[in-house]
Amino acid sequence: MLIDSHIHFWNYDKVRDAWITEEMQVLQKNYLPQILQPVIQRADVDGVIAVQADQSEAETNFLLRLSQNNSFIKGVVGWIDLSSDRVEERLAYYQQFPQIKGWRHIVQAEPDNFMLGDKFQKGISLLQKYNYTYDILSYPHQIKTAIELVRTFPNQKFVLDHCAKPILKEKKIGDWKNQMQTIAENKNVYCKLSGLLTEAKWNQWQPEDFYPYLDIVFEAFGTERILFGSDWPVILLSGEYRQWKNLVEFYLQKFSTSEQQNVMGNNAIKFYNL
Numbered sequence: 001m002l003i004d005s006h007i008h009f010w011n012y013d014k015v016r017d018a019w020i021t022e023e024m025q026v027l028q029k030n031y032l033p034q035i036l037q038p039v040i041q042r043a044d045v046d047g048v049i050a051v052q053a054d055q056s057e058a059e060t061n062f063l064l065r066l067s068q069n070n071s072f073i074k075g076v077v078g079w080i081d082l083s084s085d086r087v088e089e090r091l092a093y094y095q096q097f098p099q100i101k102g103w104r105h106i107v108q109a110e111p112d113n114f115m116l117g118d119k120f121q122k123g124i125s126l127l128q129k130y131n132y133t134y135d136i137l138s139y140p141h142q143i144k145t146a147i148e149l150v151r152t153f154p155n156q157k158f159v160l161d162h163c164a165k166p167i168l169k170e171k172k173i174g175d176w177k178n179q180m181q182t183i184a185e186n187k188n189v190y191c192k193l194s195g196l197l198t199e200a201k202w203n204q205w206q207p208e209d210f211y212p213y214l215d216i217v218f219e220a221f222g223t224e225r226i227l228f229g230s231d232w233p234v235i236l237l238s239g240e241y242r243q244w245k246n247l248v249e250f251y252l253q254k255f256s257t258s259e260q261q262n263v264m265g266n267n268a269i270k271f272y273n274l
Helices: 022-027 033-042 057-069 087-094 118-125 140-152 174-184 211-221 241-254 257-272
Strands: 003-007 047-051 073-078 100-105 133-136 158-160 189-193 226-228
Touching: 003 226, 003 257, 033 241, 047 057, 057 073, 118 140, 140 158, 140 174, 174 189, 174 211, 189 211, 189 257, 211 226, 226 257, 241 257
Parallel strands: 003 047, 047 073, 073 100, 100 133, 133 158, 158 189, 189 226
Antiparallel strands: none
């Protein structure tokens, strides 16, 4: 089964979605399952993981409803306030919905030491009890604190979204490479091949621009801990869904069939308990 481990849905709201600036006009509209479904069908993708884009339980419930009504949405990565005193109550509440596989906070918008806060870490400490995963969304300069986080909770499953957003536009690689190699030493950490088209120069990239970064990710994590993802519809800022899938599949030709299947679906099934 081929799984896209990272997509978003929204009913566009100019105030709530203020992160979508004027240069991102292609995103200033509704993106719902009926728009995505023919796209993934043409790309021979069987299912997707829907990931939160807004920090509210209303967002979690919105994605949950979509997953209940669209069988190709195989799981949801939602949002709850992991720093709340009521976090365990909320985790217990969502146990009734098997579509919820894990949680994410938009850490890239937080201070660098956010992941080391006592309240946040208390929330993280409870996830394994309820068999939930955690998606780490951060910039390269925040990987240091992510490393401390994953070392503190060695039995908790984590996944780095978007390969921790390397600075492809400027072809910067050194510091990011070192940090990725270090965090990958922790076997509880996986990595998503997602979001890279929009880290490159929009619509001006070449496939070869990504290969040095992919080489580092594959050398660090191996084919057992990498998940294919698209970051649709954000990917549309810099290219088309099929372009990214084709690029990844071309890169994967050097690996065995079983290794390709791991990256393109089996690892997502394993990580998110699909």
